Amino acid sequence: MGKAGDQYSVLPVAKAMQVFAYVASQAHDVTLTEVVQALGMPKTTVFRYLQTLSAAGLFAHDIVQDRYGVGNRFRELARVDALYHSLRSTAEGELDELVDDFRETVNLAVLADHEVVYVDIREATRSQRFQARIGHRHPVHSTSLGKAMAAFLPLEAVERLVRPQFEQRTYRTLTDARTFRRHVEETRKRGFAIETGENEDGVTCIGVPILDGKGYPIAAVSLSAPDTRMRATAERAAGALQDAARRITATLPPISLHTSV
Amino acid sequence: MGKAGDQYSVLPVAKAMQVFAYVASQAHDVTLTEVVQALGMPKTTVFRYLQTLSAAGLFAHDIVQDRYGVGNRFRELARVDALYHSLRSTAEGELDELVDDFRETVNLAVLADHEVVYVDIREATRSQRFQARIGHRHPVHSTSLGKAMAAFLPLEAVERLVRPQFEQRTYRTLTDARTFRRHVEETRKRGFAIETGENEDGVTCIGVPILDGKGYPIAAVSLSAPDTRMRATAERAAGALQDAARRITATLPPISLHTSV
DNA sequence: CAACGAATTTCGTTAAGCGAAACACCGTTG
DNA sequence: CAACGGTGTTTCGCTTAACGAAATTCGTTG
Known part of the structure; x- marks a missing residue:
């Protein structure tokens, strides 16, 4: 001591x-x-x-x-930490398995201040040139992670993410509100998000949300790979990600960040 | 801010x-x-x-x-606080009902450092002369609260409470290890503890443990009243206390202080 | 290999943390 | 009712140690 x-x-x-x-x-x-x-x-x-x-x-x-x-502030912080701690620790194993399985980069992220924040990253491949880092942020509209979470948010929350003009990251990035809403809607129906070179040239991502006990998207997992390699495995990847997300959800403590406060 | x-x-x-x-x-x-x-x-x-x-x-x-x-220390503190916070807030209503029902003083206590620590107190009657205060401590061996908790502790833990010579608080206080063990054993069989003027002259207490999800006594509730008034209601009091304790147990979060660390 | 960014370490200044003691405020007691 | 004991609050100088700019090390990157 x-x-x-x-x-x-x-x-x-x-x-x-x-x-x-x-x-x-x-x-x-x-x-x-x-x-x-x-x-x-x-x-x-x-x-x-x-x-x-x-x-x-x-x-x-x-x-x-x-x-x-x-005081309440302490309890609030403890609650948030407990949730995130649980998220990371149970996601860990799942991420490892995904990397082992697909030999591609796997990301875990949450939504904070209208942005996607990377929480954990497993890089399978060599050139980590343009990889994100833990704590780095990417836009919601240009990532599969962001679209996956947005798709399972209540509509009011989605609208709060909408900008009249989104940042253009690549020539494929969607930049208008209308297209964003359509992508979100398609993602909801499909059950997972696809992003093809919208955030980074030549890189395709598949993302699925991790829902908390109440069905709110607390985080998302994604698999990202060069377009060429991804085409073949996209379907199987989506399934594997969804399975992982479900298992993570199951072990999360029964608290929600959205209802509290 | x-x-x-x-x-x-x-x-x-x-x-x-x-x-x-x-x-x-x-x-x-x-x-x-x-x-x-x-x-x-x-x-x-x-x-x-x-x-x-x-x-x-x-x-x-x-x-x-x-x-x-x-860090872990923070999580440990948060865990303890969550348990105690839950204990106090759900006990609150129960204590009120007990006071309303019996018009006698009701105590809530936990075990800390081999002593009984008062956590909440409801005084029904006037002369608060000798009442305990929140945070005050009393010996385990001379209180119904202490005996109630001891009775549901594992044997090794009970032995750690045993002293060769217990403090003599009144002329009725049990002071030898043998008698203490007997009282504990009787309390376990009976399901609630009785203490008659052993801690304070003329005051009788009935105490029952509050068990956590794992069956460990995390706290105890007691009703205390002058000997004369208690005689008539002892049986009914024990039942009411046990019911209250059961209800409190039911709402406690599924964490134990004894297993963690 | 140069250059950058990030974390550590140094160091002198001065603000501000410290604790003794005085004060105020009960509830208690004789 | 007055004196008391125990608590919490406030004051006030002293000097310590917190502070932050800048220098240094370390690792990484182009």
Whole structure:
């Protein structure tokens, strides 16, 4: 339990985290003096940390009883993390199998701020020249990942993604709202998304959504390969991706990001 | 989102919590520069916070990829909080009903560090002179709460509670290991615990355990009243407490504190 | 191999975190 | 009713240690 030390540790932060850990692990809401006695820190210091953490929303300060407990913001963060953690850890095995099976690049992504964010990537092939990286973002309209998720969003949510003029990534990129809506609609009926050189010249992608317990698309998996190689395996790929997505859905915790908050 | 401000806020802590919130809400593990760009803080500062939070175990630092993500310690705290939060919020209504029904003091407690810790208390009657307070602790051996939980613990765990000589709280308090084991055994057979003036002169308590999904006693509820008044209602009280405990158990999340870690 | 981007390390400045102590505010007690 | 003990809040100087610019290392890329 090195409280200080680690060369670059910021002491106020480290100590505040001790307070945090203490409060979070108590079954009851705590008082200032209780924390002081438990951790042996000066009263003023603990007071300030409790105030700071409350102001940040991680704690809730019950003014009436003068007690501090874990706050909603913390629970919200924990909920989101639990979902994403579960997503990544159970997706891991599925991604591996897909790579083994198809020897092509496999992507896992979520939707954030109207963009596709890559969460995990398995590269089977050599030239990783133009591959995305974890954390990188691509547009919704030019990726199979984006279209797969959009297709299973409620209509209002889809409309919030629509732009009068989408960014043109390649000469094949769809750029108008009308075409985007049509692609989304086709994807919904088909059950998986196809994107052919719309995001990157010469690269075709098949994407399927990963739905949470409530049927909301929380993420998507895709297989991407050069057009030439993809043509033969597109159908089988779609099936394999859908199977993987279903299995991932099955192990997700029963919480939804869309309903909460 | 008052980042600073609140009179007593400690800036390093407040800013570190921004970093914390950002990292926790991303679906992927993040890099230093990603956080820097997202939050607009100086590189050095963010670096130090990431180091500090990693040292505290709240983050996990993937050295290979140089990425930071939520750590196990955070998840552990979140798990504990979720359980206790659920316990308290669903117990609330039950406690109210018990107080309404019996017009006597009702207690909710957990076991921590070999002691009974009061988590919630409803006082029906006037003289709150000697009532416990939230966060206060009482011995296991002298309370119905403690005996109720001990009775449903595995034997090794019970033995860890045994002392050669227990504290004598009243002239009726059991003080030897032998008697304690006998009480625990009787409580297990009976299904609820009785304590008559062993913790406090003239006060009788009936306690029942609240079991988690795995059958471990995570908490206990008790009804306490003057000996005289309790005699008549003891049987009915035990039944009502057991019903309440069962209902609380049913709504608890499917996590156990005893298996994890 | 040069050049870039990203993470670490150094270092001097100065702001601000710190904690003792004083203060205010109960609820309690004799 | 007044004194008390225990809590939370506020003040106030001291000095520490947080800060961030810049330099450095490291790895990657063209």
